[in-house]
Amino acid sequence: MRAVVFAYHNVGVRCLKVLLARGVQVGLVVTHEDNPNETIWFESVAELCREQGIPFITPDDPASQALKDRVAAAKPDIIFSFYYRHMLPVEVLAIAPLGAYNMHGSLLPRYRGRVPVNWAVLHGETETGATLHEMAAKPDAGAIIAQAAVPILPDDTAFEVFGKVTVAAEQALWTVLPAMIAGKIPRLPNDLSQGSYFGGRKPEDGRIDWSKPAQDIYNLHRAVAPPYPGAWTIANGKTFTLVQARLAREKTPDLPQGLAVVDNCMFGVCGDGRALRILALSADGQAVSPGELQQFLSTAA
The missing domain is CATH 3.40.50.170 (Formyl transferase, N-terminal domain)
Structure with a gap:
Protein backbone atom coordinates (compact mmCIF):
# COMPACT_ATOMS: atom_id res chain seq x y z
CA MET A 1 0.00 0.00 0.00
CA GLY A 199 -15.83 25.21 16.92
CA GLY A 200 -12.39 26.38 17.95
CA ARG A 201 -11.53 28.11 21.22
CA LYS A 202 -9.69 31.38 21.77
CA PRO A 203 -7.65 32.50 24.82
CA GLU A 204 -10.41 34.91 25.79
CA ASP A 205 -12.78 31.95 26.16
CA GLY A 206 -10.77 31.03 29.26
CA ARG A 207 -12.08 33.95 31.35
CA ILE A 208 -13.54 32.71 34.64
CA ASP A 209 -17.06 33.62 35.68
CA TRP A 210 -16.86 33.18 39.45
CA SER A 211 -20.67 33.18 39.72
CA LYS A 212 -20.71 29.68 38.22
CA PRO A 213 -20.54 26.47 40.30
CA ALA A 214 -17.11 25.28 41.39
CA GLN A 215 -17.25 22.13 39.25
CA ASP A 216 -17.91 24.16 36.09
CA ILE A 217 -15.01 26.49 36.83
CA TYR A 218 -12.76 23.53 37.66
CA ASN A 219 -13.68 21.91 34.34
CA LEU A 220 -12.75 25.14 32.56
CA HIS A 221 -9.39 25.19 34.35
CA ARG A 222 -8.71 21.56 33.43
CA ALA A 223 -9.73 22.16 29.80
CA VAL A 224 -7.31 25.05 29.23
CA ALA A 225 -4.55 24.49 31.82
CA PRO A 226 -0.94 24.82 30.56
CA PRO A 227 0.43 24.24 28.00
CA TYR A 228 -2.84 25.77 26.79
CA PRO A 229 -3.38 29.48 27.58
CA GLY A 230 -5.04 28.82 30.95
CA ALA A 231 -8.19 29.98 32.75
CA TRP A 232 -7.84 33.58 33.83
CA THR A 233 -9.51 36.26 35.90
CA ILE A 234 -9.14 39.99 36.48
CA ALA A 235 -8.88 41.23 40.06
CA ASN A 236 -8.68 44.98 40.62
CA GLY A 237 -7.45 45.54 37.08
CA LYS A 238 -4.74 42.85 37.11
CA THR A 239 -4.98 39.60 35.13
CA PHE A 240 -4.20 36.36 36.95
CA THR A 241 -3.95 32.91 35.32
CA LEU A 242 -4.64 29.63 37.09
CA VAL A 243 -1.65 27.37 36.50
CA GLN A 244 -2.63 24.51 38.82
CA ALA A 245 -5.75 24.02 40.91
CA ARG A 246 -7.99 21.45 42.57
CA LEU A 247 -11.50 21.45 43.92
CA ALA A 248 -11.10 22.55 47.54
CA ARG A 249 -11.94 20.15 50.31
CA GLU A 250 -11.51 22.88 52.88
CA LYS A 251 -14.47 24.98 53.90
CA THR A 252 -13.77 28.60 53.11
CA PRO A 253 -15.13 31.47 55.21
CA ASP A 254 -17.97 33.57 53.90
CA LEU A 255 -15.95 35.40 51.26
CA PRO A 256 -16.98 37.25 48.10
CA GLN A 257 -16.65 35.44 44.79
CA GLY A 258 -13.21 35.53 43.18
CA LEU A 259 -9.63 35.28 44.39
CA ALA A 260 -8.92 35.05 48.11
CA VAL A 261 -6.15 34.07 50.50
CA VAL A 262 -6.94 32.14 53.69
CA ASP A 263 -4.25 30.86 56.08
CA ASN A 264 -1.57 31.42 53.43
CA CYS A 265 -3.50 29.35 50.88
CA MET A 266 -4.96 30.73 47.64
CA PHE A 267 -8.58 30.06 46.69
CA GLY A 268 -11.08 30.96 44.02
CA VAL A 269 -14.50 31.33 45.63
CA CYS A 270 -17.31 30.17 43.32
CA GLY A 271 -20.99 30.90 42.93
CA ASP A 272 -22.20 27.83 44.80
CA GLY A 273 -20.13 28.63 47.89
CA ARG A 274 -17.51 26.03 47.09
CA ALA A 275 -13.98 26.98 46.04
CA LEU A 276 -10.97 25.99 44.01
CA ARG A 277 -7.73 25.54 45.92
CA ILE A 278 -5.19 27.34 43.73
CA LEU A 279 -1.84 25.57 43.90
CA ALA A 280 -0.06 27.76 41.34
CA LEU A 281 -1.02 31.21 40.07
CA SER A 282 0.69 33.58 37.65
CA ALA A 283 0.45 37.17 36.48
CA ASP A 284 2.38 38.64 33.55
CA GLY A 285 4.12 35.30 33.13
CA GLN A 286 5.49 35.31 36.69
CA ALA A 287 4.51 33.06 39.60
CA VAL A 288 2.40 34.71 42.30
CA SER A 289 2.80 33.54 45.91
CA PRO A 290 -0.02 33.55 48.49
CA GLY A 291 1.70 36.42 50.30
CA GLU A 292 1.98 38.46 47.11
CA LEU A 293 -1.65 37.84 46.21
CA GLN A 294 -2.82 38.76 49.71
CA GLN A 295 -0.79 41.95 49.63
CA PHE A 296 -2.17 42.87 46.23
CA LEU A 297 -5.78 42.19 47.23
CA SER A 298 -5.48 44.12 50.50
CA THR A 299 -3.69 47.06 48.87
CA ALA A 300 -6.14 47.25 45.99
CA ALA A 301 -9.06 47.07 48.41
Whole structure:
Protein backbone atom coordinates (compact mmCIF):
# COMPACT_ATOMS: atom_id res chain seq x y z
CA MET A 1 0.00 0.00 0.00
CA ARG A 2 1.25 3.46 -0.92
CA ALA A 3 0.00 6.45 1.06
CA VAL A 4 0.06 10.22 1.10
CA VAL A 5 -0.21 11.48 4.68
CA PHE A 6 -1.37 14.87 5.94
CA ALA A 7 -0.09 15.10 9.51
CA TYR A 8 0.84 17.35 12.42
CA HIS A 9 1.22 17.24 16.20
CA ASN A 10 1.82 14.16 18.39
CA VAL A 11 -1.00 12.20 16.78
CA GLY A 12 0.57 12.86 13.40
CA VAL A 13 3.94 11.57 14.58
CA ARG A 14 2.61 8.45 16.29
CA CYS A 15 0.22 7.46 13.48
CA LEU A 16 2.87 8.02 10.83
CA LYS A 17 5.14 5.68 12.81
CA VAL A 18 2.33 3.08 12.84
CA LEU A 19 2.08 3.23 9.04
CA LEU A 20 5.82 2.72 8.69
CA ALA A 21 5.81 -0.14 11.21
CA ARG A 22 3.02 -1.87 9.27
CA GLY A 23 4.99 -1.60 6.03
CA VAL A 24 2.97 1.13 4.34
CA GLN A 25 5.01 3.05 1.78
CA VAL A 26 4.62 6.76 2.48
CA GLY A 27 5.32 8.63 -0.76
CA LEU A 28 4.62 12.14 0.56
CA VAL A 29 3.81 13.88 3.83
CA VAL A 30 2.00 17.22 3.96
CA THR A 31 2.47 19.08 7.24
CA HIS A 32 2.55 22.61 8.69
CA GLU A 33 5.22 25.13 9.46
CA ASP A 34 5.23 25.75 13.22
CA ASN A 35 3.55 29.01 14.23
CA PRO A 36 6.08 31.17 16.14
CA ASN A 37 3.21 32.64 18.18
CA GLU A 38 2.12 29.20 19.41
CA THR A 39 3.60 27.27 22.32
CA ILE A 40 5.11 24.21 20.61
CA TRP A 41 4.91 21.46 23.23
CA PHE A 42 4.36 18.61 20.78
CA GLU A 43 6.54 16.46 18.51
CA SER A 44 7.47 17.42 14.95
CA VAL A 45 6.18 15.53 11.92
CA ALA A 46 8.73 17.36 9.75
CA GLU A 47 11.58 16.15 11.96
CA LEU A 48 10.33 12.55 11.74
CA CYS A 49 10.25 12.85 7.95
CA ARG A 50 13.84 14.10 7.93
CA GLU A 51 14.91 11.15 10.10
CA GLN A 52 13.10 8.62 7.88
CA GLY A 53 13.97 10.21 4.54
CA ILE A 54 10.31 10.81 3.65
CA PRO A 55 9.61 13.73 1.29
CA PHE A 56 7.43 16.38 2.91
CA ILE A 57 5.98 19.77 2.04
CA THR A 58 4.38 22.58 4.07
CA PRO A 59 1.97 24.38 1.72
CA ASP A 60 -0.05 27.36 2.88
CA ASP A 61 -3.13 26.48 0.86
CA PRO A 62 -4.47 22.91 0.90
CA ALA A 63 -6.87 23.81 -1.91
CA SER A 64 -4.19 24.90 -4.37
CA GLN A 65 -3.79 23.20 -7.72
CA ALA A 66 -0.08 22.80 -6.99
CA LEU A 67 -0.83 20.67 -3.93
CA LYS A 68 -3.39 18.60 -5.82
CA ASP A 69 -0.83 17.96 -8.54
CA ARG A 70 1.83 17.00 -6.00
CA VAL A 71 -0.49 14.52 -4.28
CA ALA A 72 -1.54 13.00 -7.61
CA ALA A 73 2.11 12.65 -8.64
CA ALA A 74 2.76 10.56 -5.52
CA LYS A 75 0.20 8.02 -6.84
CA PRO A 76 -1.31 7.09 -3.46
CA ASP A 77 -3.52 4.06 -2.99
CA ILE A 78 -4.86 5.72 0.15
CA ILE A 79 -4.76 9.11 1.90
CA PHE A 80 -4.56 9.64 5.65
CA SER A 81 -4.98 12.79 7.70
CA PHE A 82 -3.65 12.75 11.26
CA TYR A 83 -4.32 16.05 13.05
CA TYR A 84 -3.68 18.10 9.94
CA ARG A 85 -5.32 21.44 10.64
CA HIS A 86 -7.10 22.12 7.34
CA MET A 87 -10.08 20.53 5.65
CA LEU A 88 -9.01 18.75 2.48
CA PRO A 89 -10.87 19.52 -0.77
CA VAL A 90 -13.03 16.74 -2.17
CA GLU A 91 -10.88 16.80 -5.32
CA VAL A 92 -7.85 15.80 -3.23
CA LEU A 93 -9.76 13.10 -1.35
CA ALA A 94 -10.81 11.54 -4.66
CA ILE A 95 -7.23 11.00 -5.84
CA ALA A 96 -6.69 7.81 -3.82
CA PRO A 97 -8.65 4.78 -5.12
CA LEU A 98 -8.95 3.22 -1.64
CA GLY A 99 -10.28 6.46 -0.12
CA ALA A 100 -9.16 9.07 2.39
CA TYR A 101 -9.30 8.68 6.17
CA ASN A 102 -8.92 11.05 9.12
CA MET A 103 -8.04 10.43 12.78
CA HIS A 104 -10.27 12.51 15.06
CA GLY A 105 -9.76 13.01 18.80
CA SER A 106 -13.18 11.98 20.08
CA LEU A 107 -15.62 9.10 19.97
CA LEU A 108 -17.61 10.15 16.93
CA PRO A 109 -20.28 11.23 16.37
CA ARG A 110 -19.72 13.15 19.62
CA TYR A 111 -17.49 16.22 19.62
CA ARG A 112 -17.08 16.71 15.92
CA GLY A 113 -15.16 19.82 14.94
CA ARG A 114 -12.24 21.63 16.56
CA VAL A 115 -10.25 20.88 19.76
CA PRO A 116 -12.46 17.94 20.79
CA VAL A 117 -10.34 16.95 23.80
CA ASN A 118 -10.62 20.41 25.35
CA TRP A 119 -14.37 20.50 24.80
CA ALA A 120 -14.84 17.04 26.32
CA VAL A 121 -12.95 18.05 29.47
CA LEU A 122 -14.82 21.36 29.66
CA HIS A 123 -18.14 19.50 29.62
CA GLY A 124 -17.09 17.13 32.37
CA GLU A 125 -17.05 13.98 30.25
CA THR A 126 -15.71 10.80 31.83
CA GLU A 127 -14.69 9.17 28.55
CA THR A 128 -13.39 10.14 25.14
CA GLY A 129 -11.11 8.52 22.57
CA ALA A 130 -9.97 8.49 18.97
CA THR A 131 -11.89 7.66 15.80
CA LEU A 132 -10.53 6.83 12.36
CA HIS A 133 -13.21 7.79 9.87
CA GLU A 134 -13.73 8.21 6.16
CA MET A 135 -13.30 11.81 5.03
CA ALA A 136 -16.11 13.61 3.26
CA ALA A 137 -17.04 17.18 2.32
CA LYS A 138 -18.61 17.70 5.75
CA PRO A 139 -16.20 17.62 8.72
CA ASP A 140 -15.99 14.40 10.74
CA ALA A 141 -19.06 13.05 8.98
CA GLY A 142 -17.82 9.97 7.10
CA ALA A 143 -18.20 6.32 8.04
CA ILE A 144 -16.39 5.12 11.17
CA ILE A 145 -13.49 2.77 10.46
CA ALA A 146 -12.10 2.19 13.97
CA GLN A 147 -12.39 3.60 17.49
CA ALA A 148 -10.56 3.31 20.81
CA ALA A 149 -11.81 4.78 24.09
CA VAL A 150 -9.94 6.23 27.08
CA PRO A 151 -11.14 7.43 30.50
CA ILE A 152 -11.13 11.03 31.66
CA LEU A 153 -10.40 10.99 35.38
CA PRO A 154 -11.82 13.70 37.65
CA ASP A 155 -8.59 15.69 37.91
CA ASP A 156 -7.23 15.09 34.39
CA THR A 157 -6.27 18.17 32.42
CA ALA A 158 -6.79 18.38 28.67
CA PHE A 159 -3.04 17.97 28.25
CA GLU A 160 -3.14 14.67 30.15
CA VAL A 161 -6.20 13.49 28.23
CA PHE A 162 -4.56 14.42 24.94
CA GLY A 163 -1.72 12.05 25.82
CA LYS A 164 -4.23 9.25 26.30
CA VAL A 165 -6.02 10.09 23.06
CA THR A 166 -2.69 9.95 21.20
CA VAL A 167 -2.22 6.39 22.43
CA ALA A 168 -5.84 5.57 21.52
CA ALA A 169 -5.24 6.87 17.99
CA GLU A 170 -2.13 4.71 17.69
CA GLN A 171 -4.00 1.63 18.92
CA ALA A 172 -7.03 2.19 16.67
CA LEU A 173 -4.88 2.57 13.58
CA TRP A 174 -2.58 -0.33 14.48
CA THR A 175 -5.56 -2.65 14.96
CA VAL A 176 -7.47 -1.83 11.77
CA LEU A 177 -4.55 -1.28 9.39
CA PRO A 178 -4.03 -4.94 8.39
CA ALA A 179 -7.65 -5.12 7.22
CA MET A 180 -7.26 -1.83 5.33
CA ILE A 181 -4.10 -3.09 3.63
CA ALA A 182 -6.00 -6.22 2.63
CA GLY A 183 -8.70 -4.06 1.06
CA LYS A 184 -11.29 -5.05 3.68
CA ILE A 185 -12.07 -1.66 5.18
CA PRO A 186 -14.83 -1.82 7.82
CA ARG A 187 -17.39 0.98 7.65
CA LEU A 188 -19.75 1.64 10.55
CA PRO A 189 -22.50 4.30 10.58
CA ASN A 190 -21.59 7.76 11.89
CA ASP A 191 -25.03 9.00 12.95
CA LEU A 192 -24.59 12.77 13.20
CA SER A 193 -28.03 13.16 14.81
CA GLN A 194 -26.62 11.41 17.89
CA GLY A 195 -23.55 13.64 18.13
CA SER A 196 -22.40 17.21 18.58
CA TYR A 197 -20.24 19.79 16.81
CA PHE A 198 -17.98 22.44 18.36
CA GLY A 199 -15.83 25.21 16.92
CA GLY A 200 -12.39 26.38 17.95
CA ARG A 201 -11.53 28.11 21.22
CA LYS A 202 -9.69 31.38 21.77
CA PRO A 203 -7.65 32.50 24.82
CA GLU A 204 -10.41 34.91 25.79
CA ASP A 205 -12.78 31.95 26.16
CA GLY A 206 -10.77 31.03 29.26
CA ARG A 207 -12.08 33.95 31.35
CA ILE A 208 -13.54 32.71 34.64
CA ASP A 209 -17.06 33.62 35.68
CA TRP A 210 -16.86 33.18 39.45
CA SER A 211 -20.67 33.18 39.72
CA LYS A 212 -20.71 29.68 38.22
CA PRO A 213 -20.54 26.47 40.30
CA ALA A 214 -17.11 25.28 41.39
CA GLN A 215 -17.25 22.13 39.25
CA ASP A 216 -17.91 24.16 36.09
CA ILE A 217 -15.01 26.49 36.83
CA TYR A 218 -12.76 23.53 37.66
CA ASN A 219 -13.68 21.91 34.34
CA LEU A 220 -12.75 25.14 32.56
CA HIS A 221 -9.39 25.19 34.35
CA ARG A 222 -8.71 21.56 33.43
CA ALA A 223 -9.73 22.16 29.80
CA VAL A 224 -7.31 25.05 29.23
CA ALA A 225 -4.55 24.49 31.82
CA PRO A 226 -0.94 24.82 30.56
CA PRO A 227 0.43 24.24 28.00
CA TYR A 228 -2.84 25.77 26.79
CA PRO A 229 -3.38 29.48 27.58
CA GLY A 230 -5.04 28.82 30.95
CA ALA A 231 -8.19 29.98 32.75
CA TRP A 232 -7.84 33.58 33.83
CA THR A 233 -9.51 36.26 35.90
CA ILE A 234 -9.14 39.99 36.48
CA ALA A 235 -8.88 41.23 40.06
CA ASN A 236 -8.68 44.98 40.62
CA GLY A 237 -7.45 45.54 37.08
CA LYS A 238 -4.74 42.85 37.11
CA THR A 239 -4.98 39.60 35.13
CA PHE A 240 -4.20 36.36 36.95
CA THR A 241 -3.95 32.91 35.32
CA LEU A 242 -4.64 29.63 37.09
CA VAL A 243 -1.65 27.37 36.50
CA GLN A 244 -2.63 24.51 38.82
CA ALA A 245 -5.75 24.02 40.91
CA ARG A 246 -7.99 21.45 42.57
CA LEU A 247 -11.50 21.45 43.92
CA ALA A 248 -11.10 22.55 47.54
CA ARG A 249 -11.94 20.15 50.31
CA GLU A 250 -11.51 22.88 52.88
CA LYS A 251 -14.47 24.98 53.90
CA THR A 252 -13.77 28.60 53.11
CA PRO A 253 -15.13 31.47 55.21
CA ASP A 254 -17.97 33.57 53.90
CA LEU A 255 -15.95 35.40 51.26
CA PRO A 256 -16.98 37.25 48.10
CA GLN A 257 -16.65 35.44 44.79
CA GLY A 258 -13.21 35.53 43.18
CA LEU A 259 -9.63 35.28 44.39
CA ALA A 260 -8.92 35.05 48.11
CA VAL A 261 -6.15 34.07 50.50
CA VAL A 262 -6.94 32.14 53.69
CA ASP A 263 -4.25 30.86 56.08
CA ASN A 264 -1.57 31.42 53.43
CA CYS A 265 -3.50 29.35 50.88
CA MET A 266 -4.96 30.73 47.64
CA PHE A 267 -8.58 30.06 46.69
CA GLY A 268 -11.08 30.96 44.02
CA VAL A 269 -14.50 31.33 45.63
CA CYS A 270 -17.31 30.17 43.32
CA GLY A 271 -20.99 30.90 42.93
CA ASP A 272 -22.20 27.83 44.80
CA GLY A 273 -20.13 28.63 47.89
CA ARG A 274 -17.51 26.03 47.09
CA ALA A 275 -13.98 26.98 46.04
CA LEU A 276 -10.97 25.99 44.01
CA ARG A 277 -7.73 25.54 45.92
CA ILE A 278 -5.19 27.34 43.73
CA LEU A 279 -1.84 25.57 43.90
CA ALA A 280 -0.06 27.76 41.34
CA LEU A 281 -1.02 31.21 40.07
CA SER A 282 0.69 33.58 37.65
CA ALA A 283 0.45 37.17 36.48
CA ASP A 284 2.38 38.64 33.55
CA GLY A 285 4.12 35.30 33.13
CA GLN A 286 5.49 35.31 36.69
CA ALA A 287 4.51 33.06 39.60
CA VAL A 288 2.40 34.71 42.30
CA SER A 289 2.80 33.54 45.91
CA PRO A 290 -0.02 33.55 48.49
CA GLY A 291 1.70 36.42 50.30
CA GLU A 292 1.98 38.46 47.11
CA LEU A 293 -1.65 37.84 46.21
CA GLN A 294 -2.82 38.76 49.71
CA GLN A 295 -0.79 41.95 49.63
CA PHE A 296 -2.17 42.87 46.23
CA LEU A 297 -5.78 42.19 47.23
CA SER A 298 -5.48 44.12 50.50
CA THR A 299 -3.69 47.06 48.87
CA ALA A 300 -6.14 47.25 45.99
CA ALA A 301 -9.06 47.07 48.41
